[in-house]
Amino acid sequence: QVQLVESGGGLVQPGGSLRLSCAASGSIFSIYAMGWYRQAPGKQRELVAAITSGGSTNYRDSVKGRFTISRDNAKNTVYLQMNSLKPEGTAVYYCNADALTTGWTRGDYWGQGTQVTVSS
Numbered sequence: 757q758v759q760l761v762e763s764g765g766g767l768v769q770p771g772g773s774l775r776l777s778c779a780a781s782g783s784i785f786s787i788y789a790m791g792w793y794r795q796a797p798g799k800q801r802e803l804v805a806a807i808t809s810g811g812s813t814n815y816r817d818s819v820k821g822r823f824t825i826s827r828d829n830a831k832n833t834v835y836l837q838m839n840s841l842k843p844e845g846t847a848v849y850y851c852n853a854d855a856l857t858t859g860w861t862r863g864d865y866w867g868q869g870t871q872v873t874v875s876s
Contacts, residue, residue, distance in 0.1 A: 758782040758865040760851045765870030772874070773839045778851030778867055780832040788854040790827055790834040794847035794872075801850065805836060818844075841874045848872075 764776040780787060791806035805825035806814045813825055824837040834851060851867035 757857060757861075758784055758853065758855045758863070760853055760865055760867035762849065762851045762867040762870040765849060765872045767873045767875065768841055769876050770841060770843055770874055772841050773837070774841065774872060776836040776838070776849055776851075776870060776872075778834045778853075780834075780853050780855065780865070783858045784832060784855055785858045785860070786856045787829070787832055788856070790854070791852045792825065792834070792836045793850045793852055794845075795850070795869075796844075796847040799847075804849070807834065838872070841872075843874045845874045846872060 758780055759782045760778055760780050762778045768774050789806055789808050792804045793801050794804050795801040804816055804819055805823055807825045807827050822840045827834040848869040849872050850869045853865045855865055856862045
């Protein structure tokens with residue numbers, strides 16, 4: 757099927773920056789939208805940002821102007837540049853992809869998550 761592997765999480769001070777990466781691999785024919793979600797302890801998973809195969813983007817209001825999502829279609833990779841991080845950004849960040857496999861199965865795929873902790 758399709759595997760997503762995230763990297764780039766870690767501990768950062770408030771006001772700092774991190775860049776997350778997510779590489780998709782496997783039996784991929786095409787990837788449509790890709791996105792980043794996050795889940796803080798005791799809270800529901802929420803969409804942070806998404807990007808279509810054509811490059812159209814969508815952000816949750818609380819990260820607009822601070823986070824930037826981008827993708828490299830040739831590498832099946834999506835990135836999330838996070839600037840001016842705030843403590844409330846502490847969460848496990850998950851990569852998501854809407855993909856069509858070479859077996860003509862379309863599905864929603866998730867990475868294992870990467871921890872982002874914003875703390876002094």
